[in-house]
Amino acid sequence: MSRPTPDSRDRYRVFQPITTRWMDNDIYGHLNNVVYYSLFDTVVNGFLVENGLVDPHSGDIIGLVVNSSCHYFAPLAFPQPIEGGLRVDRIGTSSVTYGVGIFAKDGETAAAQGGFVHVYVDAASRRPRPLPAAMRKALQEISDVPQGS
Template structure:
């Protein structure tokens, strides 16, 4: 993540998410916790829709071991938020996802965040190598 906000061209895929009345804080914009919820939702939605994650039955699950977020502009209910998703690094058992939150008609991100997920065995909670099908799905999110 750089000091200046990213643009839409910096992301591989986008998902639109509706905001809710409760998402605004007393200052009239989305609370910082809401950004994390929206961004984490997009990562998991992408994996579920790609067929490589079923939270109820998958033998491997992703645990967030590191995250961060930069805020550049306010977003607020009732506007929908468009979330851009890309992958910055794929390791043996980990993935660094980078996400940007955009107002519907804006080309620059209002917020940018990252999540590092370590994929673990769902029962033992010990790191497990990424499966080939999973690796292919996340590698497709790399942006040059």
């Protein structure tokens, strides 16, 4: 098993600024590992909500996380400004694999990277549903995978 290396900024398609909070630091003076998963969730769902792809309050489709991972490369800490980078690594019939990188503001390589898999389901029945056409199109626009692959 090879050791992961941090992605460069150019691997991600969209970025959003993130404000760190005092409570994000742990006793060792850096962001606690569990905070990164929350940041991943914020980056992905921020993109989805801002682009009108999901409505968490009254939409008929929701994404459930079925897998997640994170690799850590450099510490970040409050009050440091950071940014979350997002790309799509795979689009299935009802699932999407997101790649997320957390960067120091203007940092060239990810301080942490990973991602998760969303399976999109009917909000009422919780059964998988095919991705709506508008969602599929928006996700393809930030995909890291050439179309037809």
